[in-house]
Amino acid sequence: MFLICLSGGGRQALCQEKEDRDWREVFRDEYELPRDYGHDWKLASMFAITPEDGLLLGGGAILYEYAFRRMPYNYRLELAAGVTIPTGRFNVLASSLWPSVTRTMQVGILARFSELEVRNYYGPGNEAPRDAALEENDYYRVSTTDIAVESTVAWWLRRDVLRVGGGLSYRYFDVREKPERLVSRDSLRALGYPKVHVGGGVGMLWDTRDHPVHPHGGFMALVSGWAYADPFKASAPFQRLSGDVRAYWGDTLGVDVCLAFRLAGEKLYGGFPFFESAFLGGVSSLRGYAQQRYAGDASAHASVDLRVAFFRPKVIIPVEVGGILLADAGRVWLEGDSPGGLHTDAGEGSGSHR
Helix, strand or coil, X not given: CEEEEEEECCEEEEEEEECCCCHHHHHHHHHCCCCCCCEEEEEEEXXXXXXXXXXXXXXXXXXXXXXXXXXXEEEEEEEEEEEEEECCCEEEEEEEEECCCCCCEEEEEEEEEECCCCCECCCECCCCCCCHHHHHCCCCECCEEEEEEEEEEEEEEECCCEEEEEEEEEEEEEECCCCCCCCCHHHHHHHCXXXXXXXXXXXXEEECCCCCCCCCCEEEEEEEEEEEECCCCCCCCEEEEEEEEEEEEEEEXXXXXXXXXXXXXXXXXXXXXXXXXXXXXXXXXXXXXXCCCEXXXXXXXXXXXXXXXXXXXXXXXXXXXXXXXXXXXXXXXXXXXXXXXXXXXXXXXXXXXX
C-alpha cells in the first residue's frame, strides 16, 4: 500500500490511497477511462462454431460518442455482420444505446436481420425423436429469414444496480420452401406464413456483477413479461414470461478461478408460433445438444461453470485465455406435462475471452 498526494496553487492537497488491486480494476482504469468529450471507435467481432453451419465469422465497428455530464458516454452505435462457412448464411446486427438521456433514464434500439436465429425444429416435448439418418439429410433443419426490431426505455431506481423498463418489438419471420423437411413453407402454408407480430413488454434487472460481459463476482436477476399480437389477425395473440438468475464467485489462487451458476426459465401462453417456443439446446442453455433440440410452452434449465484464467496476452486487444468445466440440466413442458425426464450434459474446454 502506498500514498499519492497532489497539491499546488494554494489549494488543499488531494490525496488518494491506492491499494494493490486485482487485474479487473487495473483493466478498467487503463482501458475504460471516463471521458466527457470527443469520440472513440472500437472493433466489433462476430465469431461462433456450430454443428449446423460450421464457422460464423464477421465483424464491424462500434462508435462511442462522449459529451459533458453524459456518463459513461453520450451514445453508442454498433453495426456488425457475419457469414457462416460453408453454409453461407448471414447475420446482421445494428444497435444504439443512449445511457444518460436523463440522470436515471436510458434508451436503446436493436435491429437484427438473420438466417441463424432458429436453425432446427425436432417437434414439441422432451421425447421429440432425433433420427441420425434424417438429420444427416437436414430433415430437422429450418431455413428462415428473420427480421426483428426492438426499442426499450429503462429507468435506474438505483444507479448501476436496479433498473426497470419497458419496450416495443416487431418481428417478421419467414420459412423457405424446402421439400422433405419437418418444417417448410409448404407444411406451414395453412398457418399463414410468413408471420408478423408486434409486442410490448416490461422488465426488471438487478445487477451487482463486477463486469457486464465477463464477470468474476456478483449477482444478476432479470425478469420480464411480453405480450404479442398479429397486426393482420392471421393468428392468435400470445404472451411470454421469463426469468434469469446468475451468480459468480471469484478468487485468485495462483490463477484466477471463478464459479458461475445460472438458473433460467420461461413460460408461454396462447397461440404462439413454433419459432417462439421455449427452446432448450445450444450455447445459451444445454450446451452439449443441438440448437433448439427441445421445444415446449415452458422450459427450465440450470448451469454451473468452473472457469480458470491462465494468462492474459495483449496481441491486438487484451484477451483472457483459460479453461472451463461445465454442467447443464434442463427440461421442457407441454400444457403442464413433462414426460421424458431431465436432459443433462457435462464437459470441459479451453478458449479465450476479450
